[in-house]
Amino acid sequence: AQKVTQAQTEISVVEKEDVTLDCVYETRDTTYYLFWYKQPPSGELVFLIRRNSFDEQNEISGRYSWNFQKSTSSFNFTITASQVVDSAVYFCALSESRFGNEKLTFGTGTRLTIIP
């Protein structure tokens, strides 16, 4: 069955430190998509990235970077030089083509607190 595990429930770091959020997934599909979303206190989920299962290239977007490794079924997210505005709950999610690509299975989220 499809499953997403975010083992880190809460992380606190001092501003300007780097932080990595872990995500491990399980799927029987060969075609799937992985996502990261940010949920600030307002509650709205903000899309950060989508990756398909055939593209293992790492991606960097400003201070954000993602490391996708199929061999370990992981899709980790790193924030470099963290800022207070990065404080939020971050969710990793998986969608599988056999369930229709719009069905997202979410991890339990990691609450990130950046201490000024």
Added chain:
Amino acid sequence: KAGVTQTPRYLIKTRGQQVTLSCSPISGHRSVSWYQQTPGQGLQFLFEYFSETQRNKGNFPGRFSGRQFSNSRSEMNVSTLELGDSALYLCASSLGGTGGSDEQFFGPGTRLTVL
């Protein structure tokens, strides 16, 4: 371009009542998905509608139902409310085409409290 809108933002109901939540997707988006978020169960997929048809369904009881109109707006209904239905209900819209997973844009959610 306007984002996904959900109404109402907050709702208080009592056990046994029913409730209808509304979601207006981004213009041009034909897929609308609904999710329930609770502290205990996290974010769970309820169902997805595309072109007025339910295309996918999560593992929720029949008390949870939905529909989609020709303008892609969607409503979600919960009948015979239970205390455990208290949650943040999130709606997401996407283009919904096949062949790839489109980015889903989420609305601000409806916070439902059942007393």
